[in-house]
Amino acid sequence: MANNPQHDAVMKALSTVIEPELHRDIVSLNMVRNLSIEDGVVKFTFMLTTPACPLKDVMFKAAQFAVKKVPGIRDLDVKWDAEVPTDRRVHGRLNINLRNIIAVGSGKGGVGKTSVSVNLAVSLAMEGARVGLMDADILTPNVPIMLGLTHGRPKVIDNKMIPFEVYGIKAISMGFLTDPEKPLILRGPMLHSAIRQFFQDVQWGDLDYMIVDLPPGTGDAPLSLAQSVPLSGAVIVSQPQEVAVGDALRSINMYEELNVPIIGVVENMAGDLFGSGGGEKLAKQKNVPFLGRIPLEADVRKGGDQGRPVVNSAPDTEAAKAFRQLSRDVAARVSVLQFQTADVIPLNIIG
Numbered sequence: 001m002a003n004n005p006q007h008d009a010v011m012k013a014l015s016t017v018i019e020p021e022l023h024r025d026i027v028s029l030n031m032v033r034n035l036s037i038e039d040g041v042v043k044f045t046f047m048l049t050t051p052a053c054p055l056k057d058v059m060f061k062a063a064q065f066a067v068k069k070v071p072g073i074r075d076l077d078v079k080w081d082a083e084v085p086t087d088r089r090v091h092g093r094l095n096i097n098l099r100n101i102i103a104v105g106s107g108k109g110g111v112g113k114t115s116v117s118v119n120l121a122v123s124l125a126m127e128g129a130r131v132g133l134m135d136a137d138i139l140t141p142n143v144p145i146m147l148g149l150t151h152g153r154p155k156v157i158d159n160k161m162i163p164f165e166v167y168g169i170k171a172i173s174m175g176f177l178t179d180p181e182k183p184l185i186l187r188g189p190m191l192h193s194a195i196r197q198f199f200q201d202v203q204w205g206d207l208d209y210m211i212v213d214l215p216p217g218t219g220d221a222p223l224s225l226a227q228s229v230p231l232s233g234a235v236i237v238s239q240p241q242e243v244a245v246g247d248a249l250r251s252i253n254m255y256e257e258l259n260v261p262i263i264g265v266v267e268n269m270a271g272d273l274f275g276s277g278g279g280e281k282l283a284k285q286k287n288v289p290f291l292g293r294i295p296l297e298a299d300v301r302k303g304g305d306q307g308r309p310v311v312n313s314a315p316d317t318e319a320a321k322a323f324r325q326l327s328r329d330v331a332a333r334v335s336v337l338q339f340q341t342a343d344v345i346p347l348n349i350i351g
């Protein structure tokens with residue numbers, strides 16, 4: 001399409017469309033692929049940085065508005081696609097194709113980390129991303145129950161464990177490997193090597209997002225994780241009544257000390273019982289993004305107990321909708337964080 005003035009005019013028009021979160025135009029971000037013009041209709045593949053992009057509509061409207069200003073163009077037709085950029089640090093340190101590793105942590109126990117991890121992972125998969133879920137709660141793994149995977153062991157092929165595939169995600173947990181009735185007693189170094197093995201000895205394949213469900217607090221597990229792999233960021237789960245000077249704050253401080261970016265704070269179990277506002281206050285105090293609230297709803301717990309995540313079992317509930325939105329916001333924020341990191345492989349050189 002070289003030397004075609006109309007094509008050039010359209011590209012020029014599209015280069016005025018700014019990606020609202022990355023603050024750069026969609027042409028220089030290489031988001032416009034395979035452009036053609038047929039009968040006054042511009043067609044191209046709109047290559048996003050995540051399939052879970054919350055800004056599709058806004059960007060389509062802006063692009064449509066821009067191309068229609070070019071003489072002879074009457075409409076725009078796009079095909080959506082996504083290439084999640086690779087965090088080069090992940091690729092360099094582990095010989096595996098995990099593009100982004102996201103930790104889900106909290107200060108206190110029982111605030112809903114595992115529920116958030118599971119529903120976040122399944123939601124990202126529902127948006128079209130390739131997702132893994134790693135249960136880094138080695139001693140008290142809850143992921144198996146919440147995914148309904150309490151029977152059977154993962155296969156081993158060529159010395160690599162094959163993760164279970166369920167609800168569109170791949171999952172691994174110590175709970176798949178041990179007797180649920182026997183307590184698992186591990187010292188710190190063994191915990192560390194268990195987490196490392198979950199990265200290196202599992203056949204993950206190419207994943208856009210790896211969600212890591214952590215035990216509560218600032219103990220060995222988040223430390224081991226942050227030392228073993230470069231994290232794209234951490235999602236902090238807090239409850240409405242958690243005061244800003246409490247455990248969640250300590251947890252944020254720990255990630256900051258480990259140089260792990262905070263993706264944001266999500267307030268879980270918001271509602272009449274616990275009220276709301278604690279998570280938002282905490283986010284403000286630490287000047288990190290507030291990722292919204294997940295309401296306290298019986299369907300979340302029921303879904304967890306029955307091994308059917310609420311985003312799958314009761315997709316029309318407020319909680320499910322909140323989890324779906326959370327997944328889009330987390331994906332968007334991870335894209336933004338990547339563009340702020342020099343270590344990220346830019347979109348235009350990955351295939």
Ligand SMILES: Nc1ncnc2c1ncn2[C@@H]1O[C@H](COP(=O)(O)OP(=O)(O)OP(=O)(O)O)[C@@H](O)[C@H]1O
Pocket residue numbers: 106108109110111112113114115116137142214215216268269270294295296297298299300301302304305319
């Ligand atoms: N939004 C919600 N509405 C109703 N119940 C919820 C909600 N979020 C979590 N729960 C329930 O609260 C309990 C604790 O949640 P979960 O196991 O996810 O927390 P956790 O932070 O992972 O706990 P732990 O610190 O023990 O790992 C579970 O029974 C879960 O089903």
Ligand SMILES: [Mg+2]
Pocket residue numbers: 113114115137142213214215
């Ligand atoms: Mg848990």
